Amino acid sequence: MLPCLGPGAQPNLQRLISAVQTTFAARLSSLSGAALVQADAATPALPGHTRLNLCNAVNDALKIALESNDRTYVFGEDVSFGGVFRCTVGLLERFGKERVFNTPLSEQGIVGFGIGLATAGHTAVAEIQFADYIFPAFDQLVNEAAKYRYRSGGHFHCGGLTVRAPCGAVGHGGHYHSQSPESFFTHVPGLRVVMPSSPAEAKGLLLASIRSPDPVVFFEPKMMYRTAVEDVPEGDYMLPLGVARLVAEGSDITLVGWGQQVLVLQQAAQLLAGEGVSCEVIDLRTLAPWDVESVCASVSKTGRLVVSHEAPVTGGFGAEVAATVAQRCFTRLESPPLRVCGADTPFPLVFEPLYLPGVARVADAVRQALDF
Amino acid sequence: MHLPALAAARQRHSLSELLCALARAATPVAALGSGHGGPCATVAPCRSHTAAAASGARRYAVSTRSESVAAARSTVDAYLEVPGGRVPYTPELRFLGGPDAPIPTMPCYRTIDSTGQDVPGAHIPHPLSQELSLRLYGAMARLQTMDTMFYEAQRQGRFSFYLTCQGEEATNIGSAAGLGGQDMVFAQYREQGVLLWRGYTLDQFANQLLGNALEPGKGRQMPIHYGSPELAYQTISSPLATQMPHAVGTAYGYKMDRLPRVAVTYFGDGASSEGDAHAAFNFAAVLGAPCLFVCRNNGYAISTPAHEQYKGDGIAGRGPMYGIPSIRVDGGDVRAVYNAVVEARRRALGGQPAAAAAAAAGAAGAAAAPGQHCSGSGSSGGLLTEPAVGAVGKGAGQGQGQGQGQGQQQAAEPGPVLIECMSYRSGHHSTSDDSTRYRTSEEMGAWRARDPVARFRSWLVRQGWWDEAREAELRRSTRQEVLAALDRAAQVPKPPLSDMFTDVYAPLTAAAGGGGATAGGGGAGGAAAAAGGADDTGAGLGLPPHLAAQRAATLDFARRHPAVCPPDVPLR
Numbered sequence: 009m010l011p012c013l014g015p016g017a018q019p020n021l022q023r024l025i026s027a028v029q030t031t032f033a034a035r036l037s038s039l040s041g042a043a044l045v046q047a048d049a050a051t052p053a054l055p056g057h058t059r060l061n062l063c064n065a066v067n068d069a070l071k072i073a074l075e076s077n078d079r080t081y082v083f084g085e086d087v088s089f090g091g092v093f094r095c096t097v098g099l100l101e102r103f104g105k106e107r108v109f110n111t112p113l114s115e116q117g118i119v120g121f122g123i124g125l126a127t128a129g130h131t132a133v134a135e136i137q138f139a140d141y142i143f144p145a146f147d148q149l150v151n152e153a154a155k156y157r158y159r160s161g162g163h164f165h166c167g168g169l170t171v172r173a174p175c176g177a178v179g180h181g182g183h184y185h186s187q188s189p190e191s192f193f194t195h196v197p198g199l200r201v202v203m204p205s206s207p208a209e210a211k212g213l214l215l216a217s218i219r220s221p222d223p224v225v226f227f228e229p230k231m232m233y234r235t236a237v238e239d240v241p242e243g244d245y246m247l248p249l250g251v252a253r254l255v256a257e258g259s260d261i262t263l264v265g266w267g268q269q270v271l272v273l274q275q276a277a278q279l280l281a282g283e284g285v286s287c288e289v290i291d292l293r294t295l296a297p298w299d300v301e302s303v304c305a306s307v308s309k310t311g312r313l314v315v316s317h318e319a320p321v322t323g324g325f326g327a328e329v330a331a332t333v334a335q336r337c338f339t340r341l342e343s344p345p346l347r348v349c350g351a352d353t354p355f356p357l358v359f360e361p362l363y364l365p366g367v368a369r370v371a372d373a374v375r376q377a378l379d380f
Numbered sequence: 381m382h383l384p385a386l387a388a389a390r391q392r393h394s395l396s397e398l399l400c401a402l403a404r405a406a407t408p409v410a411a412l413g414s415g416h417g418g419p420c421a422t423v424a425p426c427r428s429h430t431a432a433a434a435s436g437a438r439r440y441a442v443s444t445r446s447e448s449v450a451a452a453r454s455t456v457d458a459y460l461e462v463p464g465g466r467v468p469y470t471p472e473l474r475f476l477g478g479p480d481a482p483i484p485t486m487p488c489y490r491t492i493d494s495t496g497q498d499v500p501g502a503h504i505p506h507p508l509s510q511e512l513s514l515r516l517y518g519a520m521a522r523l524q525t526m527d528t529m530f531y532e533a534q535r536q537g538r539f540s541f542y543l544t545c546q547g548e549e550a551t552n553i554g555s556a557a558g559l560g561g562q563d564m565v566f567a568q569y570r571e572q573g574v575l576l577w578r579g580y581t582l583d584q585f586a587n588q589l590l591g592n593a594l595e596p597g598k599g600r601q602m603p604i605h606y607g608s609p610e611l612a613y614q615t616i617s618s619p620l621a622t623q624m625p626h627a628v629g630t631a632y633g634y635k636m637d638r639l640p641r642v643a644v645t646y647f648g649d650g651a652s653s654e655g656d657a658h659a660a661f662n663f664a665a666v667l668g669a670p671c672l673f674v675c676r677n678n679g680y681a682i683s684t685p686a687h688e689q690y691k692g693d694g695i696a697g698r699g700p701m702y703g704i705p706s707i708r709v710d711g712g713d714v715r716a717v718y719n720a721v722v723e724a725r726r727r728a729l730g731g732q733p734a735a736a737a738a739a740a741a742g743a744a745g746a747a748a749a750p751g752q753h754c755s756g757s758g759s760s761g762g763l764l765t766e767p768a769v770g771a772v773g774k775g776a777g778q779g780q781g782q783g784q785g786q787g788q789q790q791a792a793e794p795g796p797v798l799i800e801c802m803s804y805r806s807g808h809h810s811t812s813d814d815s816t817r818y819r820t821s822e823e824m825g826a827w828r829a830r831d832p833v834a835r836f837r838s839w840l841v842r843q844g845w846w847d848e849a850r851e852a853e854l855r856r857s858t859r860q861e862v863l864a865a866l867d868r869a870a871q872v873p874k875p876p877l878s879d880m881f882t883d884v885y886a887p888l889t890a891a892a893g894g895g896g897a898t899a900g901g902g903g904a905g906g907a908a909a910a911a912g913g914a915d916d917t918g919a920g921l922g923l924p925p926h927l928a929a930q931r932a933a934t935l936d937f938a939r940r941h942p943a944v945c946p947p948d949v950p951l952r
Contacts, residue, residue, distance in 0.1 A: 121625045161595070297924045
C-alpha cells in the first residue's frame with residue numbers, strides 16, 4: 009500500500025520545498041549540511057497564500073488559535089514582548105495581557121501552570137524558550153501531563169496543553185542551544201510529539217496540536233525560523249497528527265527524518281539523483297504516536313531504509329524506526345536499516361559540522377546501503 | 381517532643397511586629413514600614429504616594445518644577461529604583477535573619493486550647509453553629525474510624541496499601557468545610573477527609589482501594605489515589621508538589637472565566653522543599669491567581685523531621701516574601717482551620733477580610749459569642765460578587781462560609797493565600813512504614829494525647845451538644861459501614877484487560893487526533909487508526925494503531941497463559 013502521505017491539498021508546498029534556493033543553502037551546507045526551504049523571491053506569492061518564514065508561520069498559527077477560541081492563552085518566558093525568537097510578536101497588543109503574558113523564569117512552573125489551565129478546560133500554549141531548557145519540566149510532562157487522563161480513568165485530562173520548544177542546531181549553539189531532545193518524550197505514553205519541517209507544515213501542525221485532545225510537545229527547528237520561507241496558506245487549517253508526509257517519491261531507498269533534517273534528506277536525494285539513485289523521502293512530522301504504516305509501506309517498496317536525526321544515535325528515535333522496520337519489513341529488506349545521526353557526545357560547538365548528519369554523511373549511508 | 385517551629389513559636393511575636401522589624405532593618409527612614417505594607421511597601425513600586433511612602437516622595441508630588449528636580453535628585457539618593465520596585469538605601473551594613481537579627485517566628489492562630497476550652501479573646505469571624513459543629517465532628521470521627529478500619533484491613537491483606545490522616549483530621553475537615561463545593565481540590569494524598577466531607581461514600585473509597593471495575597481509575601493506580609470530577613477533586617498523583625502549579629493554572633482559569641471559585645492545593649512540609657512548590661507560590665503571586673495553598677506541616681516527611689527539612693520559619697514564613705498573605709494555624713483546632721480557610725478564600729477572591737468588611741458595614745452580622753470577636757460573613761468584592769455556587773456533592777456543609785455576602789465593598793485584586801496547618805502525623809507514613817524506627821513512642825504518645833478529634837469532642841461536650849451515647853453509636857455504625865463497604869467492593873470484578881490500554885490518549889474518533897479540518901485528509905496511519913482494534917471486541921475503544929495491536933497481542937498472550945493473568949481480570 010503506497011501511503012497517502014502528504015497533505016494533498018498543498019501541491020505547491022511540494023513544489024516549493026523542491027525548489028531549494030542555493031544562496032543560503034550553500035552556506036548552510038558547508039556549515040551543517042542542512043538545506044533550506046526558500047521561496048523564489050522573484051515570483052509573487054500564490055493566491056490565498058502569504059510568504060512567511062517559520063517564525064511568522066508560528067506567529068500566524070498562534071494568532072488564529074487565540075482568535076478562534078477566547079479561552080486560549082499563550083505564555084512563557086519573555087513572551088509578552090514577542091519572545092526571544094519573535095514568535096509571539098504582536099499577540100499581546102492584539103489579545104491583551106491576560107491571554108498573552110510573561111511568566112516567571114521556571115520551566116516546571118510554566119508547564120505545571122499550563123496543565124492546571126488545561127485541566128480546567130482552557131487551551132494553554134506554553135513556550136519553553138529553548139528545548140535545551142525543557143528538562144526542569146520533565147517531571148511535569150512525564151509524570152503529570154502524560155498520565156493525567158490515564159490515572160483518572162479519563163475523568164480528568166490536560167489535552168488543551170501544547171508545549172512549544174525551539175530545538176536543533178544553528179551553527180553556534182554549543183551544548184545548550186542546539187539539542188534535539190525529542191526521544192526523551194517519544195518514550196512517554198500519553199504525550200504527542202511533533203516536529204514540523206517547513207513554515208506551512210508548522211502552521212498546520214501547530215494548530216492541530218493546540219486543538220488536539222492530548223497534550224503535545226511541539227519542537228520547532230529554530231534554524232528554520234528565519235531561513236525557511238515559503239508560501240503559507242492563509243487562514244485556519246490543520247494538518248493531521250500521526251500521519252507522515254511523502255516529500256519525494258522514489259524507488260531505491262527510503263529516507264526518513266523530521267524537522268530540519270527532512271531538508272538534509274531532500275538535498276541528499278537530489279545529490280544522489282545525479283548518480284541515478286531514486287530516494288523516497290518521508291517527513292515523519294509526528295514522532296509519537298508515529299505513522300508506522302506509512303514508513304513500513306515505503307520500505308516494503310524500496311527495500312532499504314536510512315533514518316536520520318540530529319540527536320545522538322544511541323537511544324534516539326531512529327532506533328525505534330529502524331527496529332520497527334527490521335521487524336515489519338524483514339523479508340523485504342535488501343540491506344540493514346541504517347541510522348545517520350548525531351554522535352554520542354554532548355553537542356560540540358566547533359565540531360558541529362562533523363557532529364551533524366549532513367548531506368554528505370547521508371549520501372554516504374545511502375551508497376553503503378545500495379552497495380550492501 | 382515538639383516540632384522545631386512550634387518550639388520557636390514560643391517567642392510569640394505578632395505578624396505586625398515581624399513586618400515592622402523587617403522594615404526597620406531594611407530602611408533608615410523611620411516612617412517607612414509604619415503603614416500598611418511593611419516590607420512589601422519597601423519593594424513595591426511606590427508611585428501612588430501612599431502614607432507608606434517616604435516624605436521625599438510626597439514632596440515630589442506637590443513641588444514646583446525646580447523643587448521637583450532637587451527632590452528627584454534626593455530621591456535618586458534615597459531610593460534604588462529598579463524594575464522590581466523601589467528599594468530604600470541604607471548606610472548600615474547589616475544582615476537580616478540569622479542569629480544577629482532573627483526574624484520573629486510567625487505565631488500560630490488558634491481558638492480552642494488543648495483541653496477543648498475556648499481561647500479567651502480569640503478572633504472568630506465565623507462562629508460554629510451547633511449544626512455545623514456536629515457535622516464537623518461527625519466527619520472527623522468518621523474519618524478517624526474509617527482510617528483505622530482501612531488500615532487494619534490492609535494489614536490483614538485485603539488490599540495492598542493505605543495511609544491514614546491520624547492527627548490531621550481537623551486540618552482535613554476544617555479546611556474542606558471552609559471551601560466552596562466547586563472549589564477545585566489538588567490534594568497531595570493525605571486528604572481523604574476532604575473527599576469524605578464532600579460526600580465521597582465509603583463504597584467509593586473501598587472500590588478504589590480494591591481496584592475493582594467500579595473504581596474511576598480502572599484499577600490502574602495504587603490504593604488511596606482517589607479522584608472525583610463530581611466532587612471537584614483532582615485525581616491524586618504520587619509525585620510530591622507537582623499538583624501545586626496545577627492549582628495555580630486552574631485558579632488563573634477561574635479568574636479569567638470570572639468564576640467565584642478558588643483552586644486549593646494541599647501539600648506537606650516535605651513537599652514544600654520541591655521546586656514545584658516554589659514555582660507555584662511565585663506564579664500564583666505574580667499572576668494573581670485565586671489559589672489557596674494549604675500546607676499540612678505534620679512534622680515528618682516519611683522519617684525526615686521538619687527541622688531537617690527547612691531552616692527558616694516553616695512554610696508560612698515564606699509566604700510574605702513571595703507577596704502572599706499567609707497565616708499559621710493550629711491544625712488540631714478545627715474551628716481555627718475553618719475560620720482561616722473561609723477568610724483566606726474571601727481574600728483570594730478579592731474580597732475584604734471579614735473584620736474590615738464588618739467594620740465598614742457597621743459590624744452587621746452574627747452575634748458575638750462571649751469573649752470572642754465575631755463579625756458577620758458579610759460583604760465581599762472581587763470575584764465574590766457572583767452568586768454562590770451550588771453544592772456539587774452529596775456531602776453536608778458545602779458552601780459554608782463561601783461568599784454569602786453581597787456587600788458593596790471595593791474589591792481587591794484576586795490572589796493566592798497561604799495557610800500552614802501545624803499538626804503531627806500520629807500514624808505511620810503508610811502501611812509500608814514503621815515510624816518507631818525514627819521517632820520515640822513517647823513522642824508519638826504525647827501527640828496522640830492531643831488527638832484533634834478528642835479535643836473538639838471535649839469542646840462539643842462543654843457546649844452540651846454531644847454525649848457518650850451518641851459517640852458510641854457514631855463509632856459503631858461507621859465501623860459497620862466500612863466493613864460492609866469492603867465486603868461489597870470485594871465482590872465487584874476487576875476491570876477488563878482492555879482497560880490497560882484505554883485513556884492513554886483521547887479516544888480516536890473521526891474528528892479527533894488533529895485530523896478534523898485538515899488540508900490534506902488522513903493518510904494510511906489515519907485509516908489504520910480508524911480500523912484499530914476492530915476485531916476481537918476492540919472496536920469502539922478508539923485506540924491508536926500501536927495500542928490496538930498491543931492490546932490484541934496481550935489478550936492473545938493472556939488467553940494462552942492464564943497462570944500469568946492477575947486474578948479476576950476479565951480477558952476482554
